[in-house]
Amino acid sequence: MASVRIREAKEGDCGDILRLIRELAEYEKLSDQVKISEEALRADGFGENPLYHCLVAEILPGPGELQEPCVVGYGLYYFIYSTWKGRSIYLEDIYVMPEYRGQGIGSKIIKTVAKVALDQGCSQFRLAVLDWNKTAMDLYKALGAQDLTEAEGWHSFCFKGEAMRELAGR
Numbered sequence: 001m002a003s004v005r006i007r008e009a010k011e012g013d014c015g016d017i018l019r020l021i022r023e024l025a026e027y028e029k030l031s032d033q034v035k036i037s038e039e040a041l042r043a044d045g046f047g048e049n050p051l052y053h054c055l056v057a058e059i060l061p062g063p064g065e066l067q068e069p070c071v072v073g074y075g076l077y078y079f080i081y082s083t084w085k086g087r088s089i090y091l092e093d094i095y096v097m098p099e100y101r102g103q104g105i106g107s108k109i110i111k112t113v114a115k116v117a118l119d120q121g122c123s124q125f126r127l128a129v130l131d132w133n134k135t136a137m138d139l140y141k142a143l144g145a146q147d148l149t150e151a152e153g154w155h156s157f158c159f160k161g162e163a164m165r166e167l168a169g170r
Contacts (some may be wrong), residue, residue: 002059004105006112009054009074011046014038016071017054024095028130052078055112057096057105072100075109077116082124089117091127110143128156 009017018038025034044051057073073096080088091113096105117125127145129136141147148154159167 002062004072004103004108005058005060005069006055006105006108007058009045009056011042013054013056013071014041014045016056017041017074017076020071020074020095020097021093023097024093027095027098028133052076052092053116055109057100057109059100072097073105073109075113077113079120079122080126085123087120087122088124088126089113089120089122091125094127106139107143110140 015038018036018041021036022031022034025031045054054077055075056071058069059072060069061067074093075091075095076093077089077091080090082088091110094106094109096109114125127140129140137147
């Protein structure tokens, strides 16, 4: 198996991150919803006050191989605040290219986010998954995550577009 490195994303990784975001959206059957650009990823994640942080998973070339490391996965996260629990981290996306799944790369990304959360004094680490993605749910449960829909009955809601403008009186 090739060597894998999980590292913090750099501004120059935004093209690969966008490629992987599009692959994830296609996998989730939601390609039409991707509106983000490489420029927005740069501005929002690598400016003075980044709105997100990102880890990338790279396959490293073996000794004597000439190719560059290849980005095959990512985990995009940001900090949130719970009025009940305090500092928290939210993993917005985790994705590993299909041909690299089953090698523990996703678990390594999740474990790295958990380390960041603990280092930053977070009390919890949250993420969401589509109800049909049993493989991901099984992985999260195997790693110790609790399904809050099952355990506490939480449902997630979103205001967007016209609904958000209407709420804001615009």
